[in-house]
Amino acid sequence: MKISFAKPASAPEGALVVTVLEGRLLGATGQALDAESGGALARALAKSRFEGKKDQTLLLHAPAGLKLDRLLLVGIGKGKGFDAKAAQGLGGLVVAQLGGSGDAEVTLAIDLVEGSSLSAAEIAANAAFGAKLRSYRFDRYRTKEKAEDKPSLKKLVVSVADHGDAKKSYQPLEAVAEGVFLTRDLASEPANIIYPETLAEQCKALSEQGVEVEVLGEKQMKKLGMGALLGVGQGSERESQLVVMRWNGGAEGDAPLAFIGKGVTFDTGGISIKPAGGMEDMKWDMGGSAVVIGLMKALALRKAKVNVVGVVGLVENMPSGTAQRPGDVVTTMSGQTVEVINTDAEGRLVLADALWYTQDRFKPHFMIDLATLTGAIIIALGDQYAGLFSNDDKLADKLIAAGKDVGEGVWRLPVDDPYDKQIKSDIADMMNVGGREGGSITAAMFLKRFVNGVKWAHLDIAGVTWSKKDGPVTPKGATAFGVRLLDRLVADNYEK
Numbered sequence: 001m002k003i004s005f006a007k008p009a010s011a012p013e014g015a016l017v018v019t020v021l022e023g024r025l026l027g028a029t030g031q032a033l034d035a036e037s038g039g040a041l042a043r044a045l046a047k048s049r050f051e052g053k054k055d056q057t058l059l060l061h062a063p064a065g066l067k068l069d070r071l072l073l074v075g076i077g078k079g080k081g082f083d084a085k086a087a088q089g090l091g092g093l094v095v096a097q098l099g100g101s102g103d104a105e106v107t108l109a110i111d112l113v114e115g116s117s118l119s120a121a122e123i124a125a126n127a128a129f130g131a132k133l134r135s136y137r138f139d140r141y142r143t144k145e146k147a148e149d150k151p152s153l154k155k156l157v158v159s160v161a162d163h164g165d166a167k168k169s170y171q172p173l174e175a176v177a178e179g180v181f182l183t184r185d186l187a188s189e190p191a192n193i194i195y196p197e198t199l200a201e202q203c204k205a206l207s208e209q210g211v212e213v214e215v216l217g218e219k220q221m222k223k224l225g226m227g228a229l230l231g232v233g234q235g236s237e238r239e240s241q242l243v244v245m246r247w248n249g250g251a252e253g254d255a256p257l258a259f260i261g262k263g264v265t266f267d268t269g270g271i272s273i274k275p276a277g278g279m280e281d282m283k284w285d286m287g288g289s290a291v292v293i294g295l296m297k298a299l300a301l302r303k304a305k306v307n308v309v310g311v312v313g314l315v316e317n318m319p320s321g322t323a324q325r326p327g328d329v330v331t332t333m334s335g336q337t338v339e340v341i342n343t344d345a346e347g348r349l350v351l352a353d354a355l356w357y358t359q360d361r362f363k364p365h366f367m368i369d370l371a372t373l374t375g376a377i378i379i380a381l382g383d384q385y386a387g388l389f390s391n392d393d394k395l396a397d398k399l400i401a402a403g404k405d406v407g408e409g410v411w412r413l414p415v416d417d418p419y420d421k422q423i424k425s426d427i428a429d430m431m432n433v434g435g436r437e438g439g440s441i442t443a444a445m446f447l448k449r450f451v452n453g454v455k456w457a458h459l460d461i462a463g464v465t466w467s468k469k470d471g472p473v474t475p476k477g478a479t480a481f482g483v484r485l486l487d488r489l490v491a492d493n494y495e496k
Contacts (some may be wrong), residue, residue, distance in 0.1 A: 001095070001135040001157045003128045003165040008109060011036075017072045017094050019081050019111060020045075020052040027111030029159075030073070037065030053077060055089070057097055072097060080115035085407050087123045088130030091156075092473040095134040099151045099431070110160040118454070121162040121273045125169035128158050130179045133473040138188040152346045163273060172302040176487050179298025183480035184471040186290040187465065191266035193281045196233070196241040197276075198218055199265060203312070209300035211491065212246040218390040227330040228338060232346040233315035233321025235270055241314040242354065245296045250307040250496065257306060257494060258388040259296075259363035259486065260354050262347040262371035263289030263314035270343030271325055272319045283477060287465035288370035289314060289368035291482035297486050305495045311358045317343070329428050330355070333357055333430045334450055339428040347373045348432060355450040365494075366455035368397055369447065370482050371462075376439030376459040378463040386481065387460035390442035395457050402488040407472070408481050410459060413441055 008029065014025055018030045024045045026034060034041040039062055050058035056075035063071050074093060076082060091108070108131070108171050110124040118126070122159045137151065160166050186194060186202060194202075207213050216284070218239050221230055226242070233240035245257070267285040268274060284290075289312035296310045324330075328340045328348070334356045336347065358367055377387040386403075388410040391394040396412055403410045422434030422442045430449065434442030444458050464481040467474060474480075 005158050005167045008159045013067045015070045018307045019047045019076045019110045020073050022052040022077050024052050028283040032197045040064045061306040079113045084118035086128045087126035089472040091130030092134035096133045096302045102152050105155040107157045112460045120160050121165035124158045124160040125165035128170050129173040131156050144441035165444045175301035176298045179294040180480040180483045182297050183290045187284040187287050187478035194237045195265045199314050200241045200243050211300050212313040214244040216242040226327040228332040228349040229313050229353040232349050233326045235320040236316035237320040238316045243312050247299050247308045248494040251282045254307050255365040256309045258358050258367045259292045260369040261289035261292035261312040263312045265316050267317045271319050272342045272344040283373050287372045291370050294483045295486050302451045305470030308361050311354050313354040317346045332450040337428040339431045340388045340424040341431045345432045347371050352450045359452050359454045372465050373460045374440045374443050377460040383463045384465050385409045387440050388412045389415045390454040403485050404489050406484040417442050425471045
């Protein structure tokens, strides 16, 4: 969907969207239309249950006295506290309501909202951003889809007096949307299309945006001693990969921010094989790596003034005659040994070597890893929050604040020493599982052993990577949870 910005038209035509405050209070655009129509809008409002409450809508077809084909009234509540997130929700709602209406072009009229800290231009930019995010659709393999089942909306025009300022404000947001779309695409692709080698190729494509990309194969990882990562992939015919992506937008010599992603492109569970029901969902067990890749694209497109390194460990976890067995002992790059009790607890093994490699080579300011790591986090938090674990209170607080701002919530859980005892092994330095109790916490405790004192946060995104229903700016399917969160973290706290 194409998005553009324009000055308000004196006599709009086609399909138009205007906002209404609670109490049926029309903004400047709505008042002008009401006057032009001889009070038709006021009469329609008076005869409806529409009150202007947040997310209420009222659709009028060919409203009397106007040239419009249809007019959509959208409630935005009382206006007080109408922030960027609310403006994005407004744009998403417009696409949800009119995306399949038959209109190829829709105009969204933006008025200044009394009680909002945002200017009209900022509201317009964020509404466009929300509309863009909500318009995403993964339809690459729908070869026989009927025309009436496809979205009709091809262009959204956001009309606002300061349209030049709105366009300028939208540019960095559009860059973030491109990163979100890349992440959603990668997580949506089936495992016969996206596997370690092809996902590494997707990373290489970021060089077009100025990202430096380096790919390590199994021979290189073996020399580095990455026995944990390699052990996970040894049952697959696909070669495991470790990809390093660098964006050098800050001062030379400044320590980079490091983001590390779990990239299990398909997870059968290995020898500890998963039940057949729902196993098809395991194509998105590489969701953490997809977020890191999308984030790197977003930062590069908006020319972020900061040094960033993204590292993704890419493997396929398959059962075969060469697969890792329960009871095997592997030696990590750090030299620590792990008794593999369950081969379906594989993501932490991948991250163990990726984390150690990152801190050892790049000496980063901090490390944040993302992984669809545990089913236990879904039991604990459902699909509303990602689990946050950290050894640094300030970093954790910044992540929580960024999550609130963009609508990607994280909930902090402990990484205290008593939980560490649960992963003690009788024959190695540690086990890769710690039992059913506190499963997400013991997984985080495992990762903590490979941080080596660097400021670190772990985001368990198993419950929020894929959605079974539409959200305000997220259609059903891959969410790309984490791209907007981490982009905001970087923009608000680390860019110069």
